[in-house]
Amino acid sequence: MLDLKKLDLVTIRNSLRKGDFTSEELVGSYIDRINNSKKLNTYNTLNIENAINLAKESDKRILKKNYRPMEGIPIGIKDLFCTKGVKTTASSKMLENFTPTYESTITEKLFYQGMILIGKLSNDEFAMGSSNETSYLGPVLNPWKKETSDQYLVPGGSSGGSAAAVSASLCPVATATDTGGSIRQPASFTGTVGLKPTYGRCSRWGIVAFASSLDQAGPITKTVADSAAMLTHMAGYDEKDSTSSTAKNENYEEAIGGSLKGKTIGIPHEFERLDISLDIQNNWESAIQWYKDAGVNIKSIKLPHSKYALPAYYIIAPAEASSNLARYDGVKYGSRVEGEVLDDLYKKTRGAGFGEEVKRRIMMGTYVLSAGYYDAYYLKAQKVRRLIHQDFVDAFGSVDAILTPTTPTTAFEIGENVSDPLKMYSNDILTVPVNLAGLPAISIPSGLDKDGIPMGMQLITKHFDENSLFQFGSIIEMSRSDMFQPKDWWMN
Amino acid sequence: MSITKDTILKISNLAKISITEDETLKLQSEISSIIKWVETLNEVNTDDIEPMTNSLTNSLRMREDNVNDGNKIRDILLNSPTEDDNFFVVPKVIE
Amino acid sequence: MVNDIKVARYTLEGQSGLWETVIGIEVHAQVTSESKLFSGASASYGGSPMSHVSLVDAAMPGMLPVINQQCVRQAIKTGLGLKAQINKFSVFDRKNYFYPDLPQGYQISQFKYPIVGEGEVRVTLKDNSDIRVGIERLHLEQDAGKSFHDIDPESSYIDLNRSGVALMEIVTKPDLRSADEAKAFVTKLRTILRYLETCDGNMEEGSLRADINVSVRKPGDELGTRCEIKNVNSIKFIGMAIDYESRRQIDEIENGNKIIQETRLFDVSNGKTRSMRSKEEAHDYRYFPDPDLLPLNLDDNFISEIAKEIPELPDEKKDRFLRNYGLSSYDADILVSDKKYAEYFEKVTVGRDPKISVNWITGELFSALKRLSIDITNSPVSCDNLGELIDLISEGTLSGRLAKDVFEIMLETQKNPRIIVKEENLSQITDEGSIEKIVDKILGENPDKVSEVREKPKMIGWFVGQVMKESQGKANPSSVNEIIQKKLGL
Numbered sequence A: 001m002l003d004l005k006k007l008d009l010v011t012i013r014n015s016l017r018k019g020d021f022t023s024e025e026l027v028g029s030y031i032d033r034i035n036n037s038k039k040l041n042t043y044n045t046l047n048i049e050n051a052i053n054l055a056k057e058s059d060k061r062i063l064k065k066n067y068r069p070m071e072g073i074p075i076g077i078k079d080l081f082c083t084k085g086v087k088t089t090a091s092s093k094m095l096e097n098f099t100p101t102y103e104s105t106i107t108e109k110l111f112y113q114g115m116i117l118i119g120k121l122s123n124d125e126f127a128m129g130s131s132n133e134t135s136y137l138g139p140v141l142n143p144w145k146k147e148t149s150d151q152y153l154v155p156g157g158s159s160g161g162s163a164a165a166v167s168a169s170l171c172p173v174a175t176a177t178d179t180g181g182s183i184r185q186p187a188s189f190t191g192t193v194g195l196k197p198t199y200g201r202c203s204r205w206g207i208v209a210f211a212s213s214l215d216q217a218g219p220i221t222k223t224v225a226d227s228a229a230m231l232t233h234m235a236g237y238d239e240k241d242s243t244s245s246t247a248k249n250e251n252y253e254e255a256i257g258g259s260l261k262g263k264t265i266g267i268p269h270e271f272e273r274l275d276i277s278l279d280i281q282n283n284w285e286s287a288i289q290w291y292k293d294a295g296v297n298i299k300s301i302k303l304p305h306s307k308y309a310l311p312a313y314y315i316i317a318p319a320e321a322s323s324n325l326a327r328y329d330g331v332k333y334g335s336r337v338e339g340e341v342l343d344d345l346y347k348k349t350r351g352a353g354f355g356e357e358v359k360r361r362i363m364m365g366t367y368v369l370s371a372g373y374y375d376a377y378y379l380k381a382q383k384v385r386r387l388i389h390q391d392f393v394d395a396f397g398s399v400d401a402i403l404t405p406t407t408p409t410t411a412f413e414i415g416e417n418v419s420d421p422l423k424m425y426s427n428d429i430l431t432v433p434v435n436l437a438g439l440p441a442i443s444i445p446s447g448l449d450k451d452g453i454p455m456g457m458q459l460i461t462k463h464f465d466e467n468s469l470f471q472f473g474s475i476i477e478m479s480r481s482d483m484f485q486p487k488d489w490w491m492n
Numbered sequence B: 001m002s003i004t005k006d007t008i009l010k011i012s013n014l015a016k017i018s019i020t021e022d023e024t025l026k027l028q029s030e031i032s033s034i035i036k037w038v039e040t041l042n043e044v045n046t047d048d049i050e051p052m053t054n055s056l057t058n059s060l061r062m063r064e065d066n067v068n069d070g071n072k073i074r075d076i077l078l079n080s081p082t083e084d085d086n087f088f089v090v091p092k093v094i095e
Numbered sequence C: 001m002v003n004d005i006k007v008a009r010y011t012l013e014g015q016s017g018l019w020e021t022v023i024g025i026e027v028h029a030q031v032t033s034e035s036k037l038f039s040g041a042s043a044s045y046g047g048s049p050m051s052h053v054s055l056v057d058a059a060m061p062g063m064l065p066v067i068n069q070q071c072v073r074q075a076i077k078t079g080l081g082l083k084a085q086i087n088k089f090s091v092f093d094r095k096n097y098f099y100p101d102l103p104q105g106y107q108i109s110q111f112k113y114p115i116v117g118e119g120e121v122r123v124t125l126k127d128n129s130d131i132r133v134g135i136e137r138l139h140l141e142q143d144a145g146k147s148f149h150d151i152d153p154e155s156s157y158i159d160l161n162r163s164g165v166a167l168m169e170i171v172t173k174p175d176l177r178s179a180d181e182a183k184a185f186v187t188k189l190r191t192i193l194r195y196l197e198t199c200d201g202n203m204e205e206g207s208l209r210a211d212i213n214v215s216v217r218k219p220g221d222e223l224g225t226r227c228e229i230k231n232v233n234s235i236k237f238i239g240m241a242i243d244y245e246s247r248r249q250i251d252e253i254e255n256g257n258k259i260i261q262e263t264r265l266f267d268v269s270n271g272k273t274r275s276m277r278s279k280e281e282a283h284d285y286r287y288f289p290d291p292d293l294l295p296l297n298l299d300d301n302f303i304s305e306i307a308k309e310i311p312e313l314p315d316e317k318k319d320r321f322l323r324n325y326g327l328s329s330y331d332a333d334i335l336v337s338d339k340k341y342a343e344y345f346e347k348v349t350v351g352r353d354p355k356i357s358v359n360w361i362t363g364e365l366f367s368a369l370k371r372l373s374i375d376i377t378n379s380p381v382s383c384d385n386l387g388e389l390i391d392l393i394s395e396g397t398l399s400g401r402l403a404k405d406v407f408e409i410m411l412e413t414q415k416n417p418r419i420i421v422k423e424e425n426l427s428q429i430t431d432e433g434s435i436e437k438i439v440d441k442i443l444g445e446n447p448d449k450v451s452e453v454r455e456k457p458k459m460i461g462w463f464v465g466q467v468m469k470e471s472q473g474k475a476n477p478s479s480v481n482e483i484i485q486k487k488l489g490l
């Protein structure tokens, strides 16, 4: 059995090519570990047989030295990406038996480069949530536990399954999506690296939509280098997505390294007022020091409208979602509850098929778009959005990157916030402004809090400047002292 | 602004989601407090500010007029809960 | 310009006096394109159920719309043809409602920022007067699928072949005042769309459907409450629906009732409109910009390239026909009502008298084509052959009567008229000697009529007829007339 905890993507890639182990061995080891980690509830669907067969194919290619860039490397896919012939549920009862006949652009690209689908990872239902507690298949557990308590923690959300699986070494890397922090927040909660690329960088085609103007796919990985390697193969123009950018792509791995001397990082000090825990504030100070040590200038900046990002987001995202989820009506695919008349069928199907949080957001979104309220809520939020965006544009006039914590607190207990939507929403207070502005951002494990739980720092750069994210990000990776490896308490 | 029970019922009808009496009351209080919270946006002066619906600024890209899709009846119907003769089927609609 | 509110152009009589009907029309015209507005599935009519459906049209999870450039071009072209403002900035919105023929749960349409703004259509009425109908806007939107309610007693069946096909919604101002005006407008609009080749105007296949907004008022009053009659799919029905609806509204008001703003359906079986109760539940479409699509920004170059493709349109063609050919307005209207008629005419009339050409085309040719249900493009009588037939008349080879016989043979055989004349020995008898012989014969056989005609000179027509008959129509009628007069000493 391989020690998967030591294996990141870059290491696996090299080892496979050198013949240290085979893809079949590797896939077998992951399947074994997954089978022993059922308690975490990370995977909705496994793809074992196919994965083993594909691994054998990859081994043949590697032997013949005609391997593809990501040959034989297993990957977990958030259950929001449509995968041809493999059930895609969005962790919703509504789609519990939905099997796409098509492959999302992102998974298509990754599989084309030789990656192997090991299974579909849990998430908050339709990506709506910040704790992975809204999945109809039950909550995902965070592989991290407090040293002082036996309570289970949430892995964050909505990409909680992806973050927990990478953290627990149940796959070396995973895909995820981020609408208001759904990649970065769970990455921060689980000690993994979560990248939200620039809006338009990765195709949305074939990803179950939550809020179209905000949704963006990205990877969750163990290292910054892995994140760069993944983006290299996920990014790219897609003619099937009208919001896909034609911006130039590069080999992002090559960006890492090189001196940052003379570059400037911006610190929005007003964020300190946003109820950020003391441990995280201190960790933020440490991170600032690491940059100073690397010769980076530190500049105080203002993002005066960012405090309004959360309420703006909770108008815009539900509004788009209320429309995006109208297609789940029991007629063409998905769950259906019969009704006497059509209206009954619709209402019963959607009443039974959607969970509580999804219904709440659809209702909220329907309300803010409805006659008489559109201007007061939806239009107002879109105007505030422009001001938030403009704050960033102004800030990037004088800094190369912005550094903030990813979340105001570390992972909380399962059940702790479910009864209070507003408290749950406040988790995303530091990540949401980035989505509204369409900027790229990354969360990097930066320390452990007093309970031994991971904290993460968020870096934000200009549109389409992911290269700088990786460059600046590696400083944190090199400077931090903690190890980000949870203990295997959940194993059988 | 506080939301009435009638508004919740109107919205659930627009959204085509059946809700129980208990859910109605719960949603009424939750959505009221969310609405109250988002109204903090009123603190922001947005006079003369254009709404921003997307962070991308380029124009809509257009595709060539080619027929390169369709003829995939099996794919369209594979996940269909009820289907007959290649049609989707719903309870009778009276116009 | 007759659009004066003070003077009603057209009124209906009620118990309480005169009423004026005010009509605005929303036309849904299917854009002529190969593929759909936002998907690569075929936009063509028909096809077995679900065969023209892509994953996008069926609203599968994660599917995204990509706009068809041709549809945008067609909308602009139509806008230019309607002398309308082209908006360089337009936005696609979602119109949200649940219906089984609407797989996404929303229709992608344009609400606040349509691609085309205000324009105008000149419409000539039966009495030859012109009215101007203002165009409010034109926008692009998706068509819905089709529901079948008669396959099964308990269920409706849904086919998505139409789902996502591009439509242009063309909205008029409330500038129409009668069923005839509305019919003339839709006819004219269809002609323009066909000239532009942006919509085939085929109403039987649903390529052109009209929603008609009807209200009534006392002349000079404010606008009354309107009712919208949905999806009327023939010009005849448009007229019937308006006639019924305006009369219904007048009766309602005169009986002391109020008009309720509602959607109504025209029932073809009884010529009446009725309330569509099922669609009457409070609609709140929650329009908002489609976040899957960015705003459409058009540059001047793109628009001016399309402007170059605009053909001569019916109004300009009519003006030219009046100017260059000296046609009557009536004749010109008929010819320009279809680009193919005008083309046919212009080929026939080269070097020939325009009036004679029009008469042959709108007379013999049109009635023959109608009788045989043949389109002019497949006419058995080619424009060259019709031209030669006209030549044979003006050369004196054929009388009008003979020409009609030749025309019938042309219809059947598609032959050149000169060949027919030769083969059938049909040319007119013009030499006086031969005509005299026949005249002598007829006069000789009818001595009683000869004495009668001296009293009643109008009877000469009877002799001419007999001579023509005897000559099997080949005698030149004016020579016959002359010779008879001479012989009878009249």
Ligand SMILES: [Mg+2]
Binding pocket: C026, C169, C211
């Ligand atoms: Mg309409």
Ligand SMILES: [Zn+2]
Binding pocket: C028, C141, C169
């Ligand atoms: Zn329409």
